[in-house]
Structure formats: structure tokens, C-alpha cells
Amino acid sequence: MESPRHLLSSAQLTPEETLYLLDLAAALKRRPQRILPGKHLALLFEKASLRTRVSFEIAMDHLGAHTMYLDPREVGLGEREAIRDVARVIARYVDIVAVRTYGQTIIEEYARFSSIPVINALTDEEHPCQALADLLTLREHLGTDLRGHSLAFVGDGNNVSTSLVITATALGMDVRIASPPRYQLPEWALVEAQTRARNSGGTFLATTDPVEAVRGAEAVYTDVWTSMGQEREAERRKIDFAAYQLNSALVAHAKPGAFIMHDLPAHRGEEITDDVFESPTSIIFDQAENRTWAQAAVVAFLLGADRAIQP
Template identity: 45%
Template sequence: MGIVANKVTLEQQLAGRDFLTLADYNKEEIGYLLELAAHVKQQKQSGNIEQPLKGKTLGMIFEKSSTRTRVSFEAGIYQLGGTGLFLKSDDIQIGRGELISDTAKVLSGYLDGIMIRTYSQKDVEALAKHASIPVINGLTDTYHPCQVLADMQTIQEVKGGLKGIKVAYIGDGNNMAHSLMLGGATMGMNISIAAPEGYQPDEAITEKAMSLAGVEGCKVEVTDNPEQAVQQADVIYTDVWASMGQESEQTLREKKFADYQVNKELCSLAKKDAVIMHCLPAHRGEEVTADIIDGEQSVIFQQAENRLHAQKALMTALMG
């Protein structure tokens, strides 16, 4: 796949940038990242891997534990010729009360990029404000942009494009819902979020996504009706009902979300060729039944693999 025509301009626009939320990136910039992700994936599959980040180091700060984020970033930076440093928050001074601004300035002298997976979006923004190197949001309670970049790569692969594709997201209006709305609307996708009252996406983020959708001629909607959301959907997406840090709410959430399970009955209302997506980890029998997530229309492991390729593209663009 050829990289977009204005490659040099986009390379210049992205070099040194932070990646905090998809709302900070326009359609052309996201499109470039997705084409670059397809390119690096093809390289890996052919065994012809370039190493544009040779000699560079990514610091990876984790306040929230992870499988996919840690392994994909650490393997990705290694494959690009660089080195990844795993920095658990308890092992560095930021976990002992050091100012984020001090940590940002110190790490900027040692590293070429920072990836942080944490709770507060404000902490990520503060780190980016005071760092002189790119900061990548590996996940916060508000956004999960790296996941959605990989999700869009996956949808392109299985559906042939993004514009006009309908994604029905069923479940908690969390960081995944927020990033899906923002990224999807920017790329001309129709996003329908079905969540119970009290668990719907942030109103300000929803309004921002709707504004972006208006520009692209697509639609973002929020409803409490999962059957309505999946009508004519090309993609059915779900996530756990209780995210990390919400374990004490598990029993309550199981009751609130009982009617939001992605199962055979619900999926029958979508297009016949609709695919099933989940950012993982999954709780089979809760937010999704085993026959659906492990069925022929599930692309969850293709989606998970694409975290590696999308993030390699991201690191190449920002740190290269």
C-alpha cells in the first residue's frame, strides 16, 4: 500500500507530536498513520523490517497493569531498532510524590519518547506539557486512542475502508466509547453507542464527536437501546462492564448491564457480515457470550495483533 501523497508534509506535522487523544489529529493525519501501520505490518510479514528508530529509547510508565499495551510497545520499539524501558510507577519517583513536571523534564533528557498508561488524563496532559519529547497516551480512564487506532486498522482490513462503516458499541460509555466516537467521526464512520442511563459517555466528548461527524457527513448517536444501536451495523464492539479500578462495582454493574450482553439474538439484528470486536480482556458469559466472541465473525485476535503494527507506525511517525 502506498503512503499518502503528501507524505513529507505529514511527516513534518507529526514529528515530535504528542498522542493524547484522537481529537488532536485530523483525518489526513490519522489516514497517514493507518497507511503507515499497514506498511509496517506488511514488512513484518515479509521479514523485511526497517529500523527507523535505531538507537532510540522509549520509556514506558505503567500505573495500570497491562498485557497488550506493554508487550506491543516493548516488542514494537525493539523491532524498530530501539529499546523500551519498563517503568512501573512504584519503581520511579513519580510514585513517591515527585512532581510530574520534574519527572517529565528529567526523562526528556534521557529518552526519545514516553508512553504512559495511567488513570488520570490530566496527568498525561501535564506530562506532555512539561516534556520536550513525544508523549503517547497508552490508556487513561478518559481515552484509549492507541486501541482505536488499531481498531480502525482492523476495520479497514476486513471491510475495505472506514467511511460510511457503522460501528455499534454496546456497554459502558467509557474510555473506549470516547475514543471510538472521536476517531470514528473524524474518519467518516457512523458510531452508535448503547449504554444504560448513568453509564453513557461524557456529554462534552459526545458533543465534540457529533461536531466532527457533522463535518464528515456521518452520524454519532448515544442511546440506551442496544437493539436500536446494532441495526445495520457493520461492526459490533463491546468491552468489560467493570474496568480496572471499578472492581468494587462489579455486582452492581452486572445488574445494570444485564440487557447489554452481545449475544446471538442481538447480533442477528446487525448486517449478516458484521464482525465482532473487543479490546480485551474479555469476560465470556458477561458482556459477550463465548459462541459470539469465539465465532467465525470475531476478529478480536487480528484486532489485538494490530496494536503492535499501529503503535509501531505511531512511534515511527512521532519519534522518527
């Protein structure tokens, strides 16, 4: 039996596949199509979710398919039951599974034993579905061809920024990220982003200076300083990230009218001020909406139904 295709990391998508998925997502947003009747998606979540759960359920409904949410207390992934056993059992019931968990090694082990496609719905290391929704949103506001357009991320070198820079550099964007010294992207992500930028004709800059990153940028993105599972570090992080707040003074260094981005939930008054969050150029809720269509495209692609999508 042929091994299924998974989406565990943004680095697994070629630039051509990324563009193809964005085109599929745009087509599905223009005209939802019920191309997966009778198919089932399991949502296996160990981390709390608002947007991820709702957007996956709505995406599957638009595709004519069904969704099943599995409460972490019922599954006990790796505790109540071995990861490999859960993966093999669920594959007997449904057609595809989205896993939202902690370490990347958990989802990688799950995928090794799964005979159906596995989607990374968030791990501590990556968030590929969010990155696709972000790029879909930027295409809606900057144009379909993102080559040469500039995007700055200010904040933690976390799962969101990792997937974002890998995806954006693959499309030839001018990508910059500013993080405090102890919170920069992992080395493999820096190398991957640099390689993708070089191959696509884009540029990539990693710096500790938020002004340098934001200067002239057409879009400026931030995320929470303290992610799920890091609550004990919250007070320390507030100190370390104090100079990295997305406020009007920092945004003033960006291109006039620069778009403001955040993956949510936001801690207003910490990583972003309320006036910037609510600014007329904020596209934050467009990002949230586009999770539905990006994920619909991923599901259709992994299940081999993408050719049935009409433009």
C-alpha cells in the same frame, strides 16, 4: 526549543492525520522497517498491562529501537516524586515515553513538562492507541475507505468507546453507541463525535437501546462492564448492564456476518457470551495484533521518522 508533538487524546488527531497513521501502520505491517536505530522508548505504567506493554516493545524492536519498562513501584508518579520532575528526568534519558495511568489530568501535566513526545497508553478517559488499532483492523476487513460503513458499540461510555467514536466518526463511518443512562459518553465526547461525523459525512447516534445501535451494523464492539479502578462498582454494574450483553440474540439484529470486536481482556459470560466471542466473524485477536503496528506508526510519526517509511 520547539515543543514536542504528543498524542494524549484521539481528538488531537485530524481526520487527515488519522488516515495517514493508518496508512503508515499498514505499510509497517506489510514490511517492518528499522527506521529508528538508537532511539529509546520508556514505558511508564501505573496500570497493569498485557497487550499494551508487549505490543509497544515489539513495535520498537521492529523499528530498530529500544524499550525500557519502568515499574510503578520504582517511579511513584506524583507520590515518590513530583510528576513534573519525573517528566523532566526521563526526557534526559530517552526519546519518547508512553504513559499508562489513571486520570487524564496526570498525563496532561506530565506532557506539559516533557521535552520529548508523550503517548497516552491508556487513561481512565481515553485510549487513542486502541482506537487506531481498531480502525486499522476494520480497514483490513471492510476496505481501506471506511466511509459509510457501520460500527456499533454496546456497553460503557468509557475510555475505549470515547476514543473509538471520535476516531471512527472522523473517517466518515456510521457510528452508534448504546449505553445505560448512567454510563453514557461524557458530554465533550458526544459533541466531538457529532462534529466529526458532520464534517466527514458520517453519522453518529448515542442511544440507550442496544437493538437500535446494533441494527444492520457491519461490526459490533463491546468492552468490560467494570474497568480497572471500578472494582467496587462491579455488582451494581452487572445489574445496570444486564440488557447490554453482546449475545447471539443481540447480534442477530446486526448485518449477517457482522464482525465481532473487543479490546480485551474479556469477561466471558458478562459483556460477551462465549459463543459470540468465538464466532467465525470475531476479529478480536486481529485487533490485539494491530496494536503493534498502530503504535509503531505513532512512534515514528511523533519522532519525525515517518517519511522514511517505505510503502
